[in-house]
Amino acid sequence: MYSKNHDPGAGDGPPPSRFKASGLRSRHLAAHVVVAVWVVLALLAASTQQTLPVARWLAIHLFLLGAATTAIVVWSEHFAVAMLHAPLPDRRWSNARLAGLNTGVAGVLTGVWADLPVLTGAGCVLLVTAVGAHLGVLVRMGRGALGGRLAPIADYYRAAAAALIIGAVLGWLLATGKAGPGHYTGLKLAHVHVTLLGWIGLPVLGTLFMLWPTVLGVRMAENTTRLARRVLALTGGGLLTAVAGLTAGWRPAAVLGIAGYTVGVAVAAQLFARTVRRRPAISAAAAWMLAAAAGWLVVGVVVDLVVLAARPLGEIQDDIGSLVPVLLVGLVAQVLIGALTYLLPIVLASGPKERAALRAVLERGWAPRLVVLNLGIVLLALPLPGPLGTVGMLLAGAAGAAFLALALRVLVRSARGLLQDADKAGVARRPAVWGTAVGAVVTVLAVLVANSGGDTSGGTSAAGTAGAGAGTTRTVAVTLADMRIRPARVEVAAGTDLRLKVTNTDAQRHDLKVEDGPSTPMLAKGHTRVLDLGQVTEDREAWCTLPGHKAAGMTMDIVVKDDTATVSSGHEGHPSAAADSGGLDLSADFSSGWQPRTADLTPAPGGTVHKVELHAAHTTVEVAPGVKQQMWTFGGTAPGPTLHGKVGDVFEVTLVNDDPSMGHGIDFHAGSLAPDRPMRTIQPGERLVYRFRAEKAGAWLYHCSTAPMLQHMGNGMYGAVIIDPPGLKKVDHEYVLVSSELYLGTPGSTAQVTKMRQNTPDAWAFNGIANQYTQRPLNVKAGERARFWVIAAGPSDGIAFHLVGTVFDTVYKEGAYLLKPDQAGGSQVLDLATAQGGFVETTFPGAGHYAFVDHDMRHAEAGAHGMVEVSE
Numbered sequence: 105m106y107s108k109n110h111d112p113g114a115g116d117g118p119p120p121s122r123f124k125a126s127g128l129r130s131r132h133l134a135a136h137v138v139v140a141v142w143v144v145l146a147l148l149a150a151s152t153q154q155t156l157p158v159a160r161w162l163a164i165h166l167f168l169l170g171a172a173t174t175a176i177v178v179w180s181e182h183f184a185v186a187m188l189h190a191p192l193p194d195r196r197w198s199n200a201r202l203a204g205l206n207t208g209v210a211g212v213l214t215g216v217w218a219d220l221p222v223l224t225g226a227g228c229v230l231l232v233t234a235v236g237a238h239l240g241v242l243v244r245m246g247r248g249a250l251g252g253r254l255a256p257i258a259d260y261y262r263a264a265a266a267a268l269i270i271g272a273v274l275g276w277l278l279a280t281g282k283a284g285p286g287h288y289t290g291l292k293l294a295h296v297h298v299t300l301l302g303w304i305g306l307p308v309l310g311t312l313f314m315l316w317p318t319v320l321g322v323r324m325a326e327n328t329t330r331l332a333r334r335v336l337a338l339t340g341g342g343l344l345t346a347v348a349g350l351t352a353g354w355r356p357a358a359v360l361g362i363a364g365y366t367v368g369v370a371v372a373a374q375l376f377a378r379t380v381r382r383r384p385a386i387s388a389a390a391a392w393m394l395a396a397a398a399g400w401l402v403v404g405v406v407v408d409l410v411v412l413a414a415r416p417l418g419e420i421q422d423d424i425g426s427l428v429p430v431l432l433v434g435l436v437a438q439v440l441i442g443a444l445t446y447l448l449p450i451v452l453a454s455g456p457k458e459r460a461a462l463r464a465v466l467e468r469g470w471a472p473r474l475v476v477l478n479l480g481i482v483l484l485a486l487p488l489p490g491p492l493g494t495v496g497m498l499l500a501g502a503a504g505a506a507f508l509a510l511a512l513r514v515l516v517r518s519a520r521g522l523l524q525d526a527d528k529a530g531v532a533r534r535p536a537v538w539g540t541a542v543g544a545v546v547t548v549l550a551v552l553v554a555n556s557g558g559d560t561s562g563g564t565s566a567a568g569t570a571g572a573g574a575g576t577t578r579t580v581a582v583t584l585a586d587m588r589i590r591p592a593r594v595e596v597a598a599g600t601d602l603r604l605k606v607t608n609t610d611a612q613r614h615d616l617k618v619e620d621g622p623s624t625p626m627l628a629k630g631h632t633r634v635l636d637l638g639q640v641t642e643d644r645e646a647w648c649t650l651p652g653h654k655a656a657g658m659t660m661d662i663v664v665k666d667d668t669a670t671v672s673s674g675h676e677g678h679p680s681a682a683a684d685s686g687g688l689d690l691s692a693d694f695s696s697g698w699q700p701r702t703a704d705l706t707p708a709p710g711g712t713v714h715k716v717e718l719h720a721a722h723t724t725v726e727v728a729p730g731v732k733q734q735m736w737t738f739g740g741t742a743p744g745p746t747l748h749g750k751v752g753d754v755f756e757v758t759l760v761n762d763d764p765s766m767g768h769g770i771d772f773h774a775g776s777l778a779p780d781r782p783m784r785t786i787q788p789g790e791r792l793v794y795r796f797r798a799e800k801a802g803a804w805l806y807h808c809s810t811a812p813m814l815q816h817m818g819n820g821m822y823g824a825v826i827i828d829p830p831g832l833k834k835v836d837h838e839y840v841l842v843s844s845e846l847y848l849g850t851p852g853s854t855a856q857v858t859k860m861r862q863n864t865p866d867a868w869a870f871n872g873i874a875n876q877y878t879q880r881p882l883n884v885k886a887g888e889r890a891r892f893w894v895i896a897a898g899p900s901d902g903i904a905f906h907l908v909g910t911v912f913d914t915v916y917k918e919g920a921y922l923l924k925p926d927q928a929g930g931s932q933v934l935d936l937a938t939a940q941g942g943f944v945e946t947t948f949p950g951a952g953h954y955a956f957v958d959h960d961m962r963h964a965e966a967g968a969h970g971m972v973e974v975s976e
C-alpha cells in the first residue's frame with residue numbers, strides 16, 4: 105500500500121518503494137533514534153523511582169510524552185497519507201513540527217523537574233502549537249485526498265491530536281497548581297484518561313484496524329470501514345463524556361463515558377478476533393505482541409470502569425494510578441514493540457533481502473521476550489507485596505531493554521547503510537555506536553538491580569520515633585492529605601533536634617521533601633516515615649515533590665524562633681520553663697490573615713434529625729497572639745463545631761478518626777444512653793455513628809471520651825451542644841462562649857502533661873483562643889438584647905462569667921431559669937462548675953466598650969477576656 109503514493113522527494117521517476125528514498129529513510133531513522141533516546145531516558149528515570157520521587161512522573165512522561173508522542177506523530181502522519189491516498193506533506197514543515205514537539209516536551213519535562221513554572225508553560229504552549237499544527241495537517245489532508253475505505257481511520261488520529269491538546273492543557277493546570285486543591289483530583293483523573301485512552305488509545309485502536317490484518321497477511325474484513333466509524337463514535341464520544349464528567353467531578357458521567365469506550369474497544373476486539381485465520385502470519389512476533397497489547401487495553405478499561413463505578417472519585421486516584429504502569433507497559437510499550445518489529449524492516453530496508461535480514465534481527469527470541477514482558481506486567485498489575493512488584497518491573501524492563509538493544513542494532517545497521525550510500529568512503533562507525541548503546545543498556549540494568557535491593561534500607565529511618573530523652577529533641581506529627589501538609593507551620597527554638605513523623609492519610613500518594621534536607625519516599629495511604637532533620641538553625645521549607653502538589657499548596661514552613669517563651673514549652677523535660685503565662689504577650693498582634701472564631705450561635709437547622717460528621721484530627725491553630733499550637737480537634741477546630749437544636753431532636757453524629765497516631769472517642773452530655781458502644785474509642789481510620797435524642801434543654805458539653813481525658817480535652821477535644829428550652833424568645837444577638845484552659849507545648853509531652861496535672865495553664869480562652877474577642881470585639885447596638893450561652897469546658901477550671909457594665913435580667917443554668925426579666929432581682933455572674941452550661945441575657949444601655957470576663961481574675965488577665973463594642 106505504501107508504493108501507491110507518489111513521493112515528491114524521491115527524485116527522478118517513480119521509485120519501487122518510496123522508503124527507498126534515502127531522504128525519507130534518514131528522516132524516519134532520525135525519528136526512531138529520537139524515540140529510542142526518550143525510551144532510554146524513561147528507563148533511567150524509572151530505575152531511580154525509589155530515590156527521586158519526581159522520577160515516577162518523569163519516567164511516565166518521558167515515555168508517553170516523549171517516546172510515544174514522537175512515534176504517534178510520525179506514524180499517524182505517515183499512515184494518514186497512506187490511508188487517505190493523500191500527497192505527502194512538506195517535509196521541512198513535518199520536521200519543524202517534530203522539532204517543535206520535541207522541544208516543547210523537553211521544556212515541559214525540564215520545567216517540572218527543575219520547578220520552573222514559566223518553562224513548563226512555554227513548553228506546553230510549544231507542544232500544543234506543534235500538535236495543533238499536526239492536527240491541521242491531518243484535517244487538510246482529508247480534504248484534498250481521494251479517500252479510501254481506510255479513510256475513517258485518519259479520524260482516529262485527528263481525535264487523538266485533539267485529546268493531546270486537551271490533555272496538555274489539563275496537565276499544565278495540574279503541574280503549575282492552577283487547578284487548585286479543590287479541583288485537583290477531578291482534573292488529574294481527566295488528564296490521565298484523556299491522554300492514556302485518547303492520545304495513546306485512539307491511534308493504537310485505529311491503526312490496528314489496518315495493521316492487524318496486514319501483520320497477519322489476510323484481507324481486511326468487509327465491514328471494517330463501517331465498524332471503524334462506529335468504534336470511534338463509541339470510544340471518542342465516551343471519552344469526551346468521561347473527561348467532562350471527571351473535570352466536573354460528576355461520577356455518573358464518567359462511568360457512562362468509560363462504559364461507552366469499553367463497548368467500543370469490545371466491538372473492535374471482536375472484529376480483530378474474527379480476522380484471525382488458520383495460516384502463518386507475516387510476522388508472528390508482531391501479531392502476538394499486538395494481540396497481547398490489545399488484551400491489556402481491554403483489561404485496563406474494564407478495571408477502570410469497575411473502579412469508577414464502585415468508589416467515589418476522591419478515593420480511586422491510587423487505583424487508577426496503579427493502572428498507568430499496566431497500560432504503559434502492557435499496551436503502549438507492547439504496541440510499540442509489536443508495530444516496530446513489523447514496520448522497522450519495511451521502512452528501513454532497501455529490498456526484500458535486507459527486510460528479511462532486519463526482521464530476523466528484530467524477532468530474535470521474541471517468544472521468551474513476549475512471555476517475560478507479560479509476566480512482568482501481570483506481577484505489576486496484581487496487588488502483590490513490594491518485592492514481587494519489583495520483580496515484575498525488572499522482567500518488563502529486561503524485555504524492553506532487550507528489544508531496545510535489537511532495535512538499536514537494526515537502526516545502527518541501517519544508519520551504516522545510509523552512511524555508505526551517502527559517503528562511499530564508508531567509515532565504519534559501528535564500534536563506537538555499539539559501545540554507546542550497550543553502555544546505556546548496561547547502565548539501566550545496573551541501576552534497576554541496585555534499586556531493587558535498596559528498598560529495605562529505607563525501613564531503618566522509620567525506627568525510633570521517640571525523642572530518646574535528649575532535652576532538645578522534638579518530634580512533630582505531620583499529615584499529608586487533601587493537597588495540604590498539616591501543620592503548615594512548625595516553630596522550633598534554634599538548635600532543636602527536629603524530627604518529623606510524616607503520615608500520608610490521603611487516598612493518593614504523597615511524599616515530603618525538606619529543603620536542603622531529607623525526604624520521605626512516596627507514601628501510600630496510612631504509611632509513615634520519620635524524617636530526622638538534625639539540629640535546626642535556620643528557617644526551611646518542606647513540600648510534596650509530586651508535580652503540581654507544591655504549587656497547589658502542599659508546603660510547610662519550619663520556622664526557627666529565638667523567642668524561647670512560646671517555644672521552650674515544646675521541649676521535653678523542662679516543665680517549669682514556660683509553665684506560667686508570663687511569657688505570653690496577649691496584647692501583641694495576631695498573625696496577618698488570622699481570623700477569630702465566630703461567637704455567633706448559628707440558628708438550628710430545620711427538621712428534627714441532625715446529621716453531623718466530625719473528624720478527629722490534629723490541627724495547628726494560633727491560640728494566642730503569635731502563638732501557634734498543635735491542637736487535637738473535632739471537625740478541625742477547638743472547640744469543635746457547635747450543634748444546635750430543640751428538645752426532641754435527634755442528632756446522628758458520625759465520628760471519623762483521621763488522626764493517624766491515636767484513638768479517640770466522643771461523649772455527648774446532651775443525650776442519655778448506655779456509654780459502652782457509642783463512647784468507645786475508635787482507632788485511626790475508623791468511624792462510628794453516635795445517635796442521641798436531646799430530651800432536655802440546656803447548654804451541654806461534648807468531649808473526647810478516650811483516656812487520658814485530661815490530655816484529650818486539654819488539647820482541644822471538646823465542644824458545645826445547645827438545646828433551646830421551649831418558648832425561647834428571639835433576641836437581637838445570640839452568642840456561644842466556650843471557656844477552656846490552654847496548655848502550650850508538644851501535645852502529650854511530659855512538660856505539657858505536667859502543666860495539666862498541676863493546673864498551671866499557659867492561658868485561658870473563650871472559644872479556644874486567648875483574648876480573641878478583646879482584639880476583635882463582638883458588635884451590638886445600644887438597646888439591643890443579647891443572649892450569651894456559656895459552657896465551661898475545662899478540662900479543670902469552671903468559670904464566673906461577668907459582663908462589665910451590665911446586669912443580667914435572665915439567667916438560665918443547668919436546665920432551669922434562675923432569673924427571668926419579670927422578677928425584681930438581677931444577676932452579675934453566671935457561675936459554672938467544670939462541664940456545666942447555661943445562658944444569660946442583657947440589654948446594652950448605651951454606646952461603649954463592655955468587657956466580658958471570667959471573674960476569676962487569674963483567668964481574665966491570662967486570656968479569658970473579650971469585648972462587646974456597643975454603638976449607637
Ligand SMILES: [Cu+2]
Pocket residue numbers: 736767768769808809810816821
Ligand atoms: Cu481524643
